[in-house]
Amino acid sequence: MDFSPSTQWNTKSDGHADTRHLTRATRFAYIGVTLFFFISLTWNLLVTPNSAAFISSLITLHLLVGGAFIGAIHHFRKKLLYEFRLRRSYETALHAEEEYLHQILDHVADGVAVFDVQGVPLYLNATAYHLFQSASPKPQLSIPEIKNKVFNAQGKRVLKNSELPQILALNGERVQGLELSLYDLDTNQRISLLANSQPLMGSDGHLEAVVVTYHDITASKRAESELRLAASAFEVPESMFITNHSGIIQHVNQEFSTMTGYKPDELVGSDSEILASEHHSNDFYVEMIKTLESAGRWEGELWCKRKDQKQQPLWAKITSIQTEKDKESYYLVSMVDLNTQYRKQNEMIARAYHDETTGLPNRTLLLDRLDQSLARSARSGVLGAVLSVEIDHFVNVNQTLGHLIADRLLKELAERLKRNVRRDDTLARSGDGQFTLILNEVASNQDIATQSAIAIAEKFKARISRPFHIFDHEVHVTSSIAISTFDGKNITTESVINQLDTTRKAAKEEGINSIRCFHPEMLSKVKRQLSIENDMRIALQRDQFSLFFQPKINVKNGQLSGAEALIRWKHPQQGYIDPSYFIPIAEENGLIEQLGEFVLREVCCRISIWQRSGLRVIPISINISAVQIRHDKFINSVNSILKETGVDPRYLEFEITESALEQNFVQIKRTIHSLKDQGIIISIDDFGTGYSNLSYLNEIVIDRLKIDQSFIYKLTEQKRKSPVAETIISLAHNFGMTTVGEGVETKAQFDFLRELGCDEAQGYFFCKPVSINIFSDLLKNPQVNRAS
Known part of the structure; x- marks a missing residue:
């Protein structure tokens, strides 16, 4: 049909x-x-x-x-x-x-459709035909084509057959103002409709058909949306109102009503002169009107009188608007409260130059204040001073107690330190656990200025050392304080900061809770460290590092039972450099990871060579830095090298210092368990000198304890058994671990260790560290001849 x-x-x-x-x-x-x-x-x-x-x-x-x-x-x-x-x-x-x-x-603007009792369309007028049929000619319009083009009001879902208006009417439901939508296939635009249905009854009273009318509300919906958009645009966080050409207020937004104190109905219909301030003369307003008539806009500072008669400065923008319909001119006025703007600017400046946690000046403001202090000192000739206060191991507070307690600790620290700060001085938070104090014009004499700064540092130190009660925790912290004085002449802010950094490192090297003053010779040490760091990078590229091995001896039978791999660096100009000097530098600048990987790879390659040569293979121990073991990529590096060289992990022994366990114990524990699962031997080096909490022995499976050589030395110095060494050996055996006495230099020390039941020993009494070739020869003869 x-x-x-x-x-x-x-x-x-x-x-x-x-x-x-x-x-x-x-x-x-x-x-x-x-x-x-x-x-x-x-x-x-x-x-x-x-x-x-x-x-x-x-x-x-x-x-x-x-x-x-x-x-x-x-x-x-x-x-x-x-x-x-x-x-x-x-x-x-x-x-x-x-x-x-x-x-x-066909001339009716609304669509009219007649459906039979089955919901089949019998008649569509021209409007309905064009609504439901695309512009391309079709012989007929089937029910599925109609149904699939009818969506809900939002146009997001195709209506089910039972939701169509003709079906609803056939089921006896009253359909009045049902909103639905169609999509115009030519323009891909959504058409919004209101559907109404009316049943057609026969002479016998039975339902014969249903008439459905469709009213196109697309334009009204668009207009409504535009009105809402315009209304929402008008209700911005900026004071706005509209007047006609005569200055009668037509509309105000809520922000303007709040700013002036007037209710909207008190302003609408009133003359805008109600807002005029005596701050401006009549000539000012005359010039404003002239500018608006000539340029169509005006912008400038405008004072406004509030309902409470108070006057406030505003930055106003006035724009002339002419409507196309009635050709009448209106004025759109937008205003910004300058007082609020100034206040916001000050708040932004405060946030930019102050620490959010403590409220103290941040590093940016600190540097500016230091510039001023240097200039002040240069003018007056009176020395100033800078104190850098760093909380020892502050990262541990974050990791163990959480950031909330750490932030609260910083707040209370700031309050304590401010009590010793003069109004003229500046206390700032310069880092994660660092505070810096600038002392202006301390003294004209260098010694007096230094002593005055030290006195303040001692007060800081005392205040910091007192316990902090935060929530349910009692927190104890210590500090390392660096001091640098200046006279403001021939010195820059950057130089002062560098002096502080150098002094702070020296204070940390001395240990926790220390105070250190800057001395010029510190800079030469820093320069030497920088030179060593650069040379170290070159040495890694040019293979200037090599391995030496110090044998370990079985105390009971005197046979070679293992060895410790020691890295050596032969500098082209300086000769051999002591590892105790360049290893800390490598740990600080991150090169320790490359050095550690070099040692591990060299040891694994050497073990592989010994195996292929038919030599007896013994466990080789490697010192692992705390910097290495607390990173996840350390495990990946170990696995990669083991796979590459094919070495049995049982021939590797990793030595970790007790102090390393203090740094991120959870991560280190996870790493050690992963290494143990592969069969790698784990030892604690320098046992008894570091981590005092021995509970970790219950949480980490340790294979061996190495007794620090300081306890071995006391065996002969005191001419009696060392209770510490004896306790360590007993403790190890109770935990199923073996022990190694390191630094054995005399027969008496060896005899003492043997009497105490120590399992292995190493030291110059047996053999000094030797090169790879000499150690390879030692593997051929398991019996080690003791040094004379």
Whole structure:
């Protein structure tokens, strides 16, 4: 069925064809009647007597009856022709009425659709046809095509068949103002509609069809959206109002109402002069109007009078707007409270130059204040001083107690330190656990200035050392304080900061809770360290590092039981550099990871060579830095080298110092467990000199304890057994660990260790560290000859 407007509901019949059929039927009736009577007359004449009277009567009878039949047929034909003409006239009028009705419906702006009791469309007017059918011609519009194009009001979901307005109406529901949407296939735009439905009842009272009207509300929805957008744009966090050309206020936003103290209904309809301030003269307003009329906008400082009659400075922007509809001019006025703006600017400056946690000046403001202090000292000739206070192991507080407690600790620290600060001085937070104090014009004499700075440092130190009660925790911390004095002449801010950094490093080297003053010779040490650092990088590239091995001896049988790999650096100009000097530098600048990887790779390669040469392989121990083991990539490096060289992990022993366990114990514990799972031996080096909390022995599986050589030395110095060494050996054996005495230099020390039950020993008494070639020869003979 075609639902185009030009072919819908065409019920007109063909009247001319009916007339032609009637004429043809009448002609056949005439001929039939004539033949019937002629045959009857002929038959009766042949089978009956042929008297003249009888023949005359018979003929007369047939003529009368035949004429009557023909007359009846003629009468019936005339009546039928009349009925046909009457019906044709009625149908023509009905068709004309339908065409007229269709024309009217096709000119209706709303879509009109008629559906039968099955929900099948019977009629669509032109508007509905174009709503549901694309512009491309189609022979018909099927139900699925209609249904699949109908979405909910938001256009996000295709309506189910049961949700369509015609189906809802067929189910007895009242459909009034149902909002839905379509998509125009040509423009890909969403069309919003309001649907209403009305049932069509037959004469018998039964439902015969449903009429659904569709009202296009796309434009109104767009206008409504634009109005909401305009309203929301007007309600910005900026004071705004609109006046007409005469200055009568038409609209105000909430921000302006709040700023002035007036309610919106008190302003709308009032003259804008209600806001005029006596701060400006009449000439000011006259010039403003002239600028608006000539340029269409004005901007500048404008004072406004509030409802409480107080005057406040504003930065105003006035724009002239002319509407197209009524050609009337309006003025849009936007204002910013300069007091609020100044306050916000000051707050932003404060945030930019102050620490958020403590409220103290930050490093940026500190450097500016130090510049001022240097200039002040240069003018007056009076020395100033800078104190750098660093909380020892502050990172441990963060890791163990959390950032919340750490931040609270910093706040309380700042409050304590401020009590010893003069109004003229500056206390700032310069780092994560660092505070810096600038002392202006301390003394004219260098010694007095230094002593005064030290006195303040001692007060800081005392205040910091007192316990902090934070929530349910009692926190104890210590500090390392660096001091640098200056006279403001021939020195820069950067130089002072460098002096502090150098002095702070020296203070940390002395140990925790120390105070250190800057001396010029410190700079030469720093320069030497920088030189060593650069040379170290070159040495790694040019293979200037090598390995030496110090044997370990089984105390019971005197045989070679292991060795410790020691890195050596032969500098091209300076010769061999003591590892105790360059290793700390490598740990500080990050080169320790490359050095550690070099040692591990060299040891694994050497073990692989010994295995292929048929030599006896013994465990080789490697010193692992705390910097290495607390990084996840250390495990990856170990696994990669083991896989590359094919060495059995059982021949590797990693020595970790007790002090390393203090730094991120959780991470180190996880790393050690991973190493142990592979079969690598784990030893604690310098046991007894570092970490005092021995609970880690219950949490980490340790294979060996190395007794620090300071305890071995006391064996002969005190001429008696060392209770510490004896305790360490007993402790180790109780935990199922073996022990190694390091730094054995005399026979007496060795004998003492043997009496105490120590398992292994190493030191110059047996053998000094030797090169790879010499150690390879030692592997051929397990019995080590003791040094004389």
